[in-house]
Amino acid sequence: MKPSLLLAAAALVVAFPATAAAEDPGSPPTTKKIETGNTRGIQLAHSRIVVSGDGGGGKSDGYQVRRPCWYEPGKGAAEMLAAQEDVRSYWLRYTPNASEKDYDKFLKQFKDKVGKPGKWWAPAYDAGHPNGNACWTGLDAFVWVPEGETPPGGITLEELSDIARAALTVPKPPIKVSPDVDSYVNLATYVWLEGDVPTTRSVTATLPGVMSATVTADLSNLVIKSGTSAGRADVANNCGTRGQRYQKGVKTLSCGVRYRRASIDQPRKVYTMTATAVWTVTSTAGISYAPINMSATRDIPVGEVQTTVRGRS
């Protein structure tokens, strides 16, 4: 048996913790159960990359990494050889028609690397990407890479930045409007963000001992859409990052909507106003990313004030 052909079979025995054999014989012959309820923008699989920071954990805006699988540096030559030697008897059992001679040939390629500077690189992928699994499956189980080199498909700083970007989430804007219940034709509806809203969020993706990239989102401004045509509403969009809280006596509307027509003829008899928080995104890797737009909507019922003028008689 060709040694190179035998490489991957034992390698992954070492790379991953042993999957529990079916306690009841017969449950599906797979490696794991599929997880439920994931809302992260990235699911790293078989990866050593560590994602940290205060910008994760929310709902993903849908950003996907450009390449969903890659190679990462892993074990050194001596460490890999020792790991392969540990699974010798196992290897002989699950490898079809394998002999001791086959195993010795298989092991030789690891022995040959001992004493040479470099590492075995292994594939990893984003399991949240629709092509992640297929992409990872197409990669080799691992690749020997001399020191100072990177294999084709090896992870780059730009890709590490993309991973941080995919993990980056921003909160839905907690918008507040005044008046809060019903509005009226020609009455200003003020819009602002309520509470202690963070204006900066960041995520760092680190390949330990090799490199890291930090992606930061800064809240840059709030954008209002009235939910109707320009002829039926005037929109004030000088909102800054917080909007304009209603203050008694202040007449100027800088962030909000002044509806000119009643909403009685609209679906559900309301206008659906949208407030979008725009976050600019920067990366320490020098990558340009499109802003993240996170929107929230509010129903604005707009009525007409009926005025009756009576003359003195």
Add this chain to the structure above:
Amino acid sequence: MRRLIALGTLVALCGGCAAPRPFTPGDKSAAGASGSSSPASAPSPSASAGGGARSEVVTLSPDLDLVVQWPRTRDTKRAAMVKVLVDYYVETKRAVVSGGTEEGYKYLVQDEMSRVAYDWVQNFHDNSRSLQGKARLYAIRVKAVVGVGAEVEMCVNEAELRLTDAETGFPVAEQPSWTRPPESTYIMVAGVRQGDDGRWRVKTASHATLPHPRAKECQR
């Protein structure tokens, strides 16, 4: 930072770096091994290669049938991806009912799945267990293809399977939960890879049982 930049630059410079090739057990059978990389009795999607779906019953023992609902496809490459996943399922069951004499499944897997499949089959033998009844494989489709890798999905219904005592041939008194709804229906998601020899093998697989959202599409 210099190190980071250097790493990124080297990616472009190392286009010719040699990489070890993965394990391809099919070569072993070509060299005269007793097992087969494509067992003669394995099911085949050939009738569906012309575009028509068909159902096939694979009898593994007098007491065990597998019903395969082959998908419609005119793409021979996709048909091969689908076939290796079905074959993997069939051959692991064949290994169980043969009591260990049939090991064709070892030629259909690589890397992590070599170990998983071996452990799965061995668990039956170690516990003197076997199978009877009927399993249904359906809604089989290729979800993604990237280079020589692909993701294939398959629904499995094992509600009519029974765990048996391998020595007596009778169903064990306390049947495992996977023989009963909702666990008896699941979706299997596999990563399959085409080796340098042109053959497809299962490299990884995961599953979800009802009521997982992924398994809901398997309800019929």
